[in-house]
Structures are given as structure tokens and as C-alpha cells.
Amino acid sequence: xxxxxxxxxxxxxxxxxxxxxxxxxxxxxxxxxxxxxxxxxxxxxxxxxxxxxxxxxxxxxxxxxxxxxxxxxxxxxxxxxxxxxxxxxxxxxxxxxxxxxxxxxxxxxxxxxxxxxxxxxxxxxxxxxxxxxxxxxxxxxxxxxxxxxxxxxxxxxxxxxxxxxxxxxxxxxxxxxxxxxxxxxxxxxxxxxxxxxxxxxxxxxxxxxxxxxxxxxxxxxxxxxxxxxxxxxxxxxxxxxxxxxx
Numbered sequence: 001x002x003x004x005x006x007x008x009x010x011x012x013x014x015x016x017x018x019x020x021x022x023x024x025x026x027x028x029x030x031x032x033x034x035x036x037x038x039x040x041x042x043x044x045x046x047x048x049x050x051x052x053x054x055x056x057x058x059x060x061x062x063x064x065x066x067x068x069x070x071x072x073x074x075x076x077x078x079x080x081x082x083x084x085x086x087x088x089x090x091x092x093x094x095x096x097x098x099x100x101x102x103x104x105x106x107x108x109x110x111x112x113x114x115x116x117x118x119x120x121x122x123x124x125x126x127x128x129x130x131x132x133x134x135x136x137x138x139x140x141x142x143x144x145x146x147x148x149x150x151x152x153x154x155x156x157x158x159x160x161x162x163x164x165x166x167x168x169x170x171x172x173x174x175x176x177x178x179x180x181x182x183x184x185x186x187x188x189x190x191x192x193x194x195x196x197x198x199x200x201x202x203x204x205x206x207x208x209x210x211x212x213x214x215x216x217x218x219x220x221x222x223x224x225x226x227x228x229x230x231x232x233x234x235x236x237x238x239x240x241x242x243x244x245x246x
Contacts, residue, residue, distance in 0.1 A: 024171075024172065024173050024175050025170070025171070025172045025217070025220045025221055025224050026170070026171045026172075027168055027169075027170050027221070027224045027225060027228060028168060028169045028170070029166065029167070029168055029228065030167045030168060030169055031164060031166065031167045032165070032166045032167075032232070033163070033164060033165055033166070034235075034236075035156065035165060035236055036236070038156065038236065039117065040103075040237070040238040041103065041104070041117060041118050041119045041238065042104065042115055042116065042117035042118055043103075043104045043105070043106050043115040043117070043118040043119075044098050044103050044104060044105045044106065044118065044119055044120075044121060045106050045108040045112065045114065045115065045118050045119070045120045045121070046091055046094055046095050046098070046105055046106065046107055046108060046120075046121045047091075047108050047109065047110075047120065047121065047122045047123075048087055048088075048091055048107075048109055049086075049087035049090055049091060049122075049123045049124060049125050049150065050087075050123075050124045050125070051080075051083035051084070051086070051087055051124070051125040051128070052083075053076050053079040053080050053083060055083075055125065055126060055127050055128060056079040056080075056082055056083050056128045057127075057128065057129040057130060057131075058075075058078065058079060058082060058130050082128060082130070082212055082214065083125060083128060085210065085211060085212055085214075085215045086125055086128055086148065086212065086214045086215050086217075086218045087125055087218070088215075089210055089215040089216070089218040089219045089222070090123070090125075090150065090218040090219065090221060090222045091107065091222075092219075092222075093218070093219045093222035093223060093226070094121060094222045094225065094226060095107060097222065097223065097226030097229075097230075098226065098229070100243075101226075101229075101230055101233065101239045101243050102239055102240070102243070103233070103238065103239065106118075108120075114157050118157065119154060119155065119156050119157075119165065120154070120155040120156075120157065120162065121152065121153070121154050121155075122152075122153050122155065123150055123151055123152040123153060124150065124151050125148070125149075125150050125218075126149040126150055126151060127147070127148070127149040128148055128214045129146060129147045129148070129214075130146050130212060130213060130214055131145050131146035131147070131174065131213070145173055145174050145175075146173065146174045146213040146214060146217070147171065147172065147173040147174070147214075147217070148170075148171070148172045148173070148214045148217040148218060148221065149169075149170065149171050150169075150170045150218070150221060151167070151168065151169055151170070152167065152168045152170060152225055153166075153167045153168075154166045154167070154229065154232075165232070166228075166229070166232055168225060168228065170221045170224070170225065172217030172218070172220050172221050173217065174213055174217070230243055230244040231244045
């Protein structure tokens with residue numbers, strides 16, 4: 001057998017490993033209440049997700065630490081920047097997905113008036129861990145893994161307060177894909193790295209190229225949450241059932 005055959009075979013194995021160890025996103029529904037008879041919401045108010053800087057673990061790779069020391073930025077400020085990017089990614093993706101359902105999403109904050117007949121989406125970024133990007137990209141298989149945890153709630157305002165419609169716990173991480181040490185020249189010859197990068201860019205769009213691993217995970221979580229919400233909204237008769245199957 002030719003050398004080219006083995007190179008292609010090695011590249012194929014690498015791609016299989018990449019697929020097997022790709023990033024994981026897990027959504028757990030923690031509560032759900034049937035609101036039969038409630039009319040279609042006039043608006044879906046999506047609030048900025050809250051984040052505590054103490055729950056943020058920045059990239060621990062030596063290069064990232066050196067870069068932060070040269071920038072001489074306040075650590076709390078940097079953690080807030082990361083937290084805000086993650087919260088914005090999740091809120092932005094949710095807004096877009098709900099718009100595609102034919103509903104009326106509106107960004108909101110604590111000072112925004114509650115639109116009559118609306119429902120609310122709120123949440124909290126519970127934990128951000130950027131891991132170690134060098135270990136993740138070179139060694140892989142879970143080394144230097146990044147992760148994100150969040151809670152999401154959908155509420156219906158009433159005269160007696162906000163009623164919970166559906167709530168979720170969400171977790172995303174970078175998975176256990178192999179790093180550069182495993183991929184080596186064979187993977188590069190097969191174009192595995194380029195293919196994987198292209199797939200991510202196509203899936204999320206060039207405009208949504210996030211700086212941090214956690215922001216990308218937040219976008220993935222928002223996509224899975226939107227799928228769950230579409231099923232709930234369809235069951236309540238607020239959207240066409242076909243939209244819940246996409």
C-alpha cells in the first residue's frame with residue numbers, strides 16, 4: 001500500500017476522533033408548567049444574563065497570563081469583560097432564534113418596562129472556566145478543558161408576581177478532541193484542522209466569531225435552549241408545530 005494511503009487513513013482517523021470528542025452541550029429541564037389557555041405572548045423580553053466575576057476563571061495558559069500582566073488590567077475588570085462577552089453571546093443567540101420562530105423578542109434590562117402580555121427570559125452564568133488553551137490545543141483529550149454552566153428561566157408576569165413556565169440547567173464544555181500532538185502532519189495533510197475550523201465558522205457565521213471558548217459554548221447552549229423552547233411554545237399553541245421540528 002502507498003504512503004499516500006496511510007496518510008489519508010491517518011487523516012480520516014483524526015477526523016473521526018475529532019467528531020467523537022467534539023464539544024458537549026447538555027441541557028437539563030428542571031421544571032415545566034402547562035399554561036394552556038394563555039394567549040400568544042405579545043413580546044418575549046430577553047434580559048441580560050447576570051454574572052459574578054468570582055465565578056469566572058480566565059485562560060490559565062502561560063501566554064495568556066503573560067499577556068494580561070503586560071496589559072496591566074484589573075483582574076476583576078478583565079473577568080467582567082469575559083463574563084459580559086459570554087452573556088452577550090447567549091442573549092444574542094436566543095434573540096435571533098426566537099425571532100426565527102415568528103415571535104417578538106426584545107432585549108431588556110431591569111429598567112425596561114414590562115410589555116403587557118409578554119413573557120420574560122432571564123438567566124445567570126453560574127460558572128465560566130476558560131481552561132488552558134495551550135494544553136487544550138496541543139494535548140487535547142480533555143486536558144485544559146474549558147467549560148460553562150448557566151441557568152435559564154422563562155417567566156410569565158402576573159398580578160401576583162412572575163410565574164415560572166420552564167427552567168433549565170445548562171452545561172457546555174470543549175469536549176475531549178485530540179490536540180496537535182495527536183493530529184501531527186497526517187492530520188494536516190488530510191486537512192482535518194482546516195475542515196474543523198471551516199465547519200465552526202460556517203455553523204456560527206463569520207459575524208459570530210467569538211473571542212473566548214466560553215462565548216462559543218454560550219452560543220451553543222442558547223441554540224439548544226431555543227430548541228427546547230420551540231417545543232414548549234408549539235405545545236402552548238404560540239408557534240407552528242413545524243417550527244419545533246427544525
